[in-house]
Protein backbone atom coordinates (compact mmCIF):
# COMPACT_ATOMS: atom_id res chain seq x y z
CA UNK A 1 0.00 0.00 0.00
CA UNK A 2 1.41 3.40 -0.96
CA UNK A 3 1.92 6.32 1.46
CA UNK A 4 -0.59 8.27 -0.66
CA UNK A 5 -3.27 5.60 -0.11
CA UNK A 6 -2.53 5.44 3.62
CA UNK A 7 -2.77 9.26 3.82
CA UNK A 8 -6.14 9.18 2.03
CA UNK A 9 -7.40 6.47 4.40
CA UNK A 10 -6.24 8.45 7.46
CA UNK A 11 -7.96 11.60 6.18
CA UNK A 12 -11.23 9.65 5.93
CA UNK A 13 -10.66 8.03 9.33
CA UNK A 14 -10.14 11.42 10.98
CA UNK A 15 -13.67 12.47 10.00
CA UNK A 16 -15.03 10.11 12.67
CA UNK A 17 -12.13 9.36 15.01
CA UNK A 18 -9.48 11.32 16.89
CA UNK A 19 -6.10 10.11 15.67
CA UNK A 20 -3.02 10.88 17.78
CA UNK A 21 -0.81 13.15 15.61
CA UNK A 22 2.28 11.13 16.55
CA UNK A 23 0.57 7.92 15.46
CA UNK A 24 -0.52 9.59 12.26
CA UNK A 25 3.07 10.59 11.48
CA UNK A 26 4.19 7.06 12.32
CA UNK A 27 1.62 5.49 9.96
CA UNK A 28 2.69 7.92 7.25
CA UNK A 29 6.29 6.76 7.62
CA UNK A 30 7.44 10.16 8.96
CA UNK A 31 8.95 8.73 12.15
CA UNK A 32 12.18 6.85 11.61
CA UNK A 33 13.27 6.31 15.25
CA UNK A 34 11.36 3.07 15.61
CA UNK A 35 12.60 -0.14 17.21
CA UNK A 36 11.10 -3.56 16.78
CA UNK A 37 10.07 -5.02 20.15
CA UNK A 38 9.61 -8.78 19.65
CA UNK A 39 7.25 -10.56 22.03
CA UNK A 40 6.93 -14.35 21.90
CA UNK A 41 3.45 -15.49 22.87
CA UNK A 42 3.01 -19.26 22.66
CA UNK A 43 3.91 -20.23 19.08
CA UNK A 44 4.00 -16.74 17.60
CA UNK A 45 6.63 -13.98 17.61
CA UNK A 46 4.80 -10.64 17.58
CA UNK A 47 6.68 -7.53 16.45
CA UNK A 48 5.47 -4.46 18.35
CA UNK A 49 6.77 -1.05 17.20
CA UNK A 50 8.48 1.05 19.89
CA UNK A 51 8.89 4.78 19.20
CA UNK A 52 12.33 5.60 20.59
CA UNK A 53 11.96 9.37 20.94
CA UNK A 54 8.52 9.20 22.54
CA UNK A 55 9.41 6.04 24.52
CA UNK A 56 6.02 4.55 23.65
CA UNK A 57 4.80 1.25 22.26
CA UNK A 58 2.23 1.19 19.45
CA UNK A 59 -0.59 -1.02 20.72
CA UNK A 60 -4.06 -1.90 19.42
CA UNK A 61 -7.56 -2.64 20.59
CA UNK A 62 -10.72 -3.15 18.54
CA UNK A 63 -13.63 -0.68 18.79
CA UNK A 64 -16.18 -3.01 17.21
CA UNK A 65 -19.23 -2.63 17.22
CA UNK A 66 -18.65 1.15 17.28
CA UNK A 67 -16.28 0.66 14.35
CA UNK A 68 -16.47 -1.66 11.35
CA UNK A 69 -14.14 0.28 9.13
CA UNK A 70 -12.12 -2.79 8.09
CA UNK A 71 -15.31 -4.30 6.59
CA UNK A 72 -16.41 -0.94 5.11
CA UNK A 73 -13.09 -0.48 3.34
CA UNK A 74 -12.12 -4.05 2.56
CA UNK A 75 -9.39 -4.35 -0.07
CA UNK A 76 -9.17 -8.08 -0.71
CA UNK A 77 -10.42 -11.31 0.89
CA UNK A 78 -8.03 -14.20 0.06
CA UNK A 79 -9.47 -17.54 1.17
CA UNK A 80 -7.81 -20.58 2.67
CA UNK A 81 -8.85 -24.06 1.52
CA UNK A 82 -10.76 -24.41 4.82
CA UNK A 83 -12.58 -21.13 4.07
CA UNK A 84 -13.60 -22.47 0.65
CA UNK A 85 -15.42 -25.37 2.30
CA UNK A 86 -16.93 -23.61 5.34
CA UNK A 87 -18.05 -20.43 3.57
CA UNK A 88 -19.32 -22.44 0.57
CA UNK A 89 -21.38 -24.66 2.88
CA UNK A 90 -22.61 -21.60 4.80
CA UNK A 91 -23.82 -20.11 1.50
CA UNK A 92 -25.69 -23.39 0.81
CA UNK A 93 -23.45 -24.56 -2.02
CA UNK A 94 -23.44 -28.34 -2.40
CA UNK A 95 -20.24 -28.27 -4.45
CA UNK A 96 -17.17 -26.22 -3.51
CA UNK A 97 -16.43 -25.89 -7.24
CA UNK A 98 -19.75 -24.03 -7.74
CA UNK A 99 -18.96 -21.75 -4.79
CA UNK A 100 -15.55 -20.97 -6.31
CA UNK A 101 -17.10 -20.31 -9.72
CA UNK A 102 -19.88 -18.00 -8.51
CA UNK A 103 -18.57 -16.28 -5.40
CA UNK A 104 -14.81 -15.89 -5.85
CA UNK A 105 -12.18 -14.44 -8.17
CA UNK A 106 -8.71 -15.89 -8.67
CA UNK A 107 -6.29 -12.96 -8.63
CA UNK A 108 -2.53 -12.50 -8.90
CA UNK A 109 -1.27 -9.56 -6.86
CA UNK A 110 1.97 -8.23 -5.36
CA UNK A 111 2.87 -6.74 -2.01
CA UNK A 112 6.00 -5.89 -0.03
CA UNK A 113 7.03 -8.79 2.19
CA UNK A 114 8.25 -8.60 5.81
CA UNK A 115 11.76 -7.57 4.74
CA UNK A 116 10.58 -5.20 2.00
CA UNK A 117 11.04 -7.65 -0.89
CA UNK A 118 8.19 -7.91 -3.40
CA UNK A 119 6.03 -11.01 -3.10
CA UNK A 120 3.66 -12.06 -5.88
CA UNK A 121 0.70 -14.17 -4.81
CA UNK A 122 -2.13 -15.91 -6.61
CA UNK A 123 -5.13 -16.39 -4.35
CA UNK A 124 -8.81 -17.31 -4.54
CA UNK A 125 -10.59 -14.24 -3.17
CA UNK A 126 -14.15 -13.97 -1.89
CA UNK A 127 -16.07 -11.37 -3.91
CA UNK A 128 -16.73 -8.36 -1.68
CA UNK A 129 -19.62 -7.36 -3.97
CA UNK A 130 -21.63 -9.66 -6.18
CA UNK A 131 -20.44 -8.08 -9.42
CA UNK A 132 -16.79 -7.67 -8.36
CA UNK A 133 -14.29 -7.92 -11.23
CA UNK A 134 -10.51 -8.45 -11.24
CA UNK A 135 -10.10 -4.68 -11.82
CA UNK A 136 -11.65 -4.04 -8.37
CA UNK A 137 -8.88 -5.98 -6.63
CA UNK A 138 -7.11 -3.91 -3.99
CA UNK A 139 -9.67 -1.09 -4.10
CA UNK A 140 -11.76 -0.26 -1.04
CA UNK A 141 -15.20 -1.88 -1.18
CA UNK A 142 -17.81 -2.13 1.57
CA UNK A 143 -18.16 -5.89 2.01
CA UNK A 144 -21.52 -7.36 0.98
CA UNK A 145 -21.59 -9.47 4.16
CA UNK A 146 -21.52 -6.44 6.49
CA UNK A 147 -25.01 -6.26 8.04
CA UNK A 148 -26.95 -3.23 9.26
CA UNK A 149 -25.78 -3.69 12.87
CA UNK A 150 -22.13 -3.66 11.76
CA UNK A 151 -21.81 -7.44 12.14
CA UNK A 152 -20.66 -10.04 9.66
CA UNK A 153 -23.59 -12.01 8.25
CA UNK A 154 -21.42 -15.08 7.58
CA UNK A 155 -19.83 -15.12 11.07
CA UNK A 156 -18.50 -17.49 12.46
CA UNK A 157 -17.47 -18.86 9.06
CA UNK A 158 -16.06 -15.49 7.92
CA UNK A 159 -12.69 -15.70 6.14
CA UNK A 160 -9.63 -16.40 8.28
CA UNK A 161 -8.06 -13.21 6.97
CA UNK A 162 -10.90 -11.23 8.61
CA UNK A 163 -10.12 -12.82 11.99
CA UNK A 164 -6.46 -11.94 11.47
CA UNK A 165 -6.88 -8.18 10.88
CA UNK A 166 -5.07 -5.91 11.77
CA UNK A 167 -2.18 -8.37 11.93
CA UNK A 168 -0.27 -9.80 9.02
CA UNK A 169 1.74 -12.98 9.42
CA UNK A 170 4.64 -14.84 7.83
CA UNK A 171 6.93 -17.82 8.41
CA UNK A 172 10.69 -17.61 9.00
CA UNK A 173 13.22 -20.36 9.51
CA UNK A 174 14.67 -20.40 13.05
CA UNK A 175 17.42 -22.94 13.73
CA UNK A 176 15.97 -25.15 11.03
CA UNK A 177 12.40 -24.86 12.35
CA UNK A 178 9.58 -22.70 11.01
CA UNK A 179 8.64 -19.83 13.31
CA UNK A 180 5.36 -17.90 12.85
CA UNK A 181 5.75 -14.11 13.01
CA UNK A 182 3.12 -11.37 13.12
CA UNK A 183 3.09 -7.59 12.95
CA UNK A 184 0.44 -4.90 12.57
CA UNK A 185 -0.74 -3.81 9.13
CA UNK A 186 -0.88 -0.01 9.08
CA UNK A 187 -3.34 0.79 6.30
CA UNK A 188 -4.75 3.98 7.82
CA UNK A 189 -8.19 2.34 8.15
CA UNK A 190 -8.14 1.27 11.79
CA UNK A 191 -8.74 3.73 14.66
CA UNK A 192 -7.71 1.12 17.25
CA UNK A 193 -3.99 1.94 17.48
CA UNK A 194 -2.75 3.88 20.50
CA UNK A 195 0.51 4.74 22.28
CA UNK A 196 1.36 3.26 25.67
CA UNK A 197 4.31 3.08 28.09
CA UNK A 198 4.19 -0.71 28.42
CA UNK A 199 2.76 -3.58 26.41
CA UNK A 200 0.77 -4.80 29.45
CA UNK A 201 -2.64 -3.57 28.18
CA UNK A 202 -2.23 -5.83 25.12
CA UNK A 203 -1.17 -9.03 26.84
CA UNK A 204 -4.60 -10.68 26.77
CA UNK A 205 -5.12 -9.66 23.13
CA UNK A 206 -1.74 -11.07 22.13
CA UNK A 207 -2.60 -14.29 23.93
CA UNK A 208 -5.90 -14.57 22.03
CA UNK A 209 -4.36 -13.58 18.69
CA UNK A 210 -1.46 -15.98 19.08
CA UNK A 211 -3.88 -18.84 18.47
CA UNK A 212 -5.66 -17.00 15.63
CA UNK A 213 -2.41 -16.08 13.89
CA UNK A 214 -0.91 -19.55 14.25
CA UNK A 215 -4.08 -21.25 13.03
CA UNK A 216 -4.31 -18.90 10.03
CA UNK A 217 -0.68 -19.52 9.13
CA UNK A 218 -1.13 -23.30 9.18
CA UNK A 219 -4.30 -23.06 7.06
CA UNK A 220 -2.68 -20.64 4.67
CA UNK A 221 0.29 -22.94 4.14
CA UNK A 222 -1.98 -25.95 3.67
CA UNK A 223 -3.85 -23.91 1.02
CA UNK A 224 -0.61 -23.47 -0.93
CA UNK A 225 0.33 -27.15 -0.56
CA UNK A 226 -3.11 -28.16 -1.83
CA UNK A 227 -2.66 -25.97 -4.92
CA UNK A 228 -5.35 -23.36 -4.10
CA UNK A 229 -2.83 -20.55 -4.41
CA UNK A 230 0.82 -19.78 -5.01
CA UNK A 231 3.56 -17.43 -3.78
CA UNK A 232 6.62 -16.21 -5.68
CA UNK A 233 9.41 -14.17 -4.09
Ligand code: SF4
Nearest residue numbers: 062063067070190192
Ligand atom coordinates in the same frame (compact mmCIF):
# COMPACT_ATOMS: atom_id res chain seq x y z
S1 SF4 B 1 -11.05 -1.10 11.79
FE1 SF4 B 1 -9.89 -1.66 13.62
S2 SF4 B 1 -11.15 -0.94 15.37
FE2 SF4 B 1 -12.45 -0.98 13.54
S3 SF4 B 1 -13.48 -2.98 13.61
FE3 SF4 B 1 -11.64 -3.19 12.31
S4 SF4 B 1 -10.00 -3.90 13.69
FE4 SF4 B 1 -11.69 -3.09 14.98
Ligand code: SF4
Nearest residue numbers: 071143145146152162
Ligand atom coordinates in the same frame (compact mmCIF):
# COMPACT_ATOMS: atom_id res chain seq x y z
S1 SF4 C 1 -16.55 -11.24 5.34
FE1 SF4 C 1 -17.45 -10.40 7.22
S2 SF4 C 1 -15.72 -9.89 8.55
FE2 SF4 C 1 -14.90 -10.17 6.47
S3 SF4 C 1 -14.91 -8.10 5.55
FE3 SF4 C 1 -16.87 -9.06 5.01
S4 SF4 C 1 -18.29 -8.39 6.63
FE4 SF4 C 1 -16.21 -8.04 7.38
